[in-house]
Amino acid sequence: MIRDSILPDEQPCGDQRLAYNVPMKTPRRLQSLIEEGLIDKVVMQLMSGKEAAVYVVHCGGETLCAKVYKEATQRSFRQAVDYTENRKTKNSRKTRAMAKGTRYGRQEQEAAWQSAEVDALYRLAAAGVRVPAPRNFLDGVLLMELITDGHGDVAPRLNDVDFTPEQARAHHAMLLLQVVRMLCAGVVHGDLSEFNILLGGDGPVIIDLPQAVDAAGNNHANRLLLRDVVNLRDFFGRFAPELLLTDFGPEIWDLYQRGMLSADVVLTGRFEREFAPVDMDSIIREIENARAEEAARLLRLQSAA
Ligand SMILES: Nc1ncnc2c1ncn2[C@@H]1O[C@H](COP(=O)(O)OP(=O)(O)OP(=O)(O)O)[C@@H](O)[C@H]1O
Ligand SMILES: [Mg+2]
Numbered sequence: 001m002i003r004d005s006i007l008p009d010e011q012p013c014g015d016q017r018l019a020y021n022v023p024m025k026t027p028r029r030l031q032s033l034i035e036e037g038l039i040d041k042v043v044m045q046l047m048s049g050k051e052a053a054v055y056v057v058h059c060g061g062e063t064l065c066a067k068v069y070k071e072a073t074q075r076s077f078r079q080a081v082d083y084t085e086n087r088k089t090k091n092s093r094k095t096r097a098m099a100k101g102t103r104y105g106r107q108e109q110e111a112a113w114q115s116a117e118v119d120a121l122y123r124l125a126a127a128g129v130r131v132p133a134p135r136n137f138l139d140g141v142l143l144m145e146l147i148t149d150g151h152g153d154v155a156p157r158l159n160d161v162d163f164t165p166e167q168a169r170a171h172h173a174m175l176l177l178q179v180v181r182m183l184c185a186g187v188v189h190g191d192l193s194e195f196n197i198l199l200g201g202d203g204p205v206i207i208d209l210p211q212a213v214d215a216a217g218n219n220h221a222n223r224l225l226l227r228d229v230v231n232l233r234d235f236f237g238r239f240a241p242e243l244l245l246t247d248f249g250p251e252i253w254d255l256y257q258r259g260m261l262s263a264d265v266v267l268t269g270r271f272e273r274e275f276a277p278v279d280m281d282s283i284i285r286e287i288e289n290a291r292a293e294e295a296a297r298l299l300r301l302q303s304a305a
Pocket of ligand 2: 195196208
């Protein structure tokens with residue numbers, strides 16, 4: 001069980017535990033959830049970063065995690081166009097406002113960012129990806145399963161743990177399978193690293209998904225997937241150096257693009273890039289076509305003037 005206080009002689013799991021000894025007053029943003037009866041008590045603050053503050057809360061005899069999103073103005077690089085490209089809203093007034101950057105547009109953009117994490121959690125949990133089970137989303141607060149270690153304490157991030165080569169190989173293989181399942185569900189995490197994976201009692205759990213991108217609709221999905229896979233390789237390669245020789249990302253993406261990726265795929269970690277001889281004639285033809293099209297466009301513009 002999560003205890004209400006962490007004694008000073010207990011081992012902190014990561015720098016976030018420094019905040020545990022602070023006496024807990026109900027934060028303003030969690031007040032409405034207490035009034036609605038969704039939370040009984042706020043136990044402690046886990047961390048407060050630029051994008052969100054994360055709390056441990058009690059709720060009907062259960063201990064959950066509450067992620068409270070901060071204001072859009074504090075948002076970091078992750079709301080950049082790479083991630084939000086092709087995110088659709090069904091409401092054209094919202095779309096125009098978001099494009100213009102009006103106050104209303106910024107609020108809508110923020111709501112879209114927060115609900116992207118909630119949507120991704122529901123979608124991935126249904127696809128069998130090991131993410132915290134989502135429970136509720138109200139007033140900019142996401143309530144979800146609290147990931148704990150084998151002793152019932154809050155789980156550390158991978159970055160806070162050392163692994164034997166065997167453990168590193170096993171976790172790396174398990175996480176590649178999660179990446180494949182995510183892609184089969186049409187999602188690329190986009191910020192996967194040792195900082196956004198917790199080591200739960202039953203193995204690694206992937207967190208932090210507001211930037212998750214649509215694999216089919218986002219032009220940066222390929223690049224982001226390759227980066228996610230390289231991050232996993234480089235992290236676990238510190239403990240099992242032979243992993244540094246693997247090249248799973250292009251293999252996964254190639255299978256996905258050819259419609260041949262499935263959750264039970266057997267990966268090799270090798271990928272033969274095909275370097276076909278360059279067909280100079282067809283490249284020159286493409287350039288000539290583009291030049292002719294541009295000349296025709298300019299002519300049309302001149303005659304319309
Ligand atoms: N479901 C959870 N169970 C346990 N701890 C969690 C959970 N979700 C988040 N945390 C803790 O809160 C931290 C921040 O969560 P998250 O990464 O989702 O937010 P963030 O705003 O992106 O923060 P950061 O900028 O540090 O990545 C995590 O590193 C983890 O320690
Ligand atoms: Mg994070």
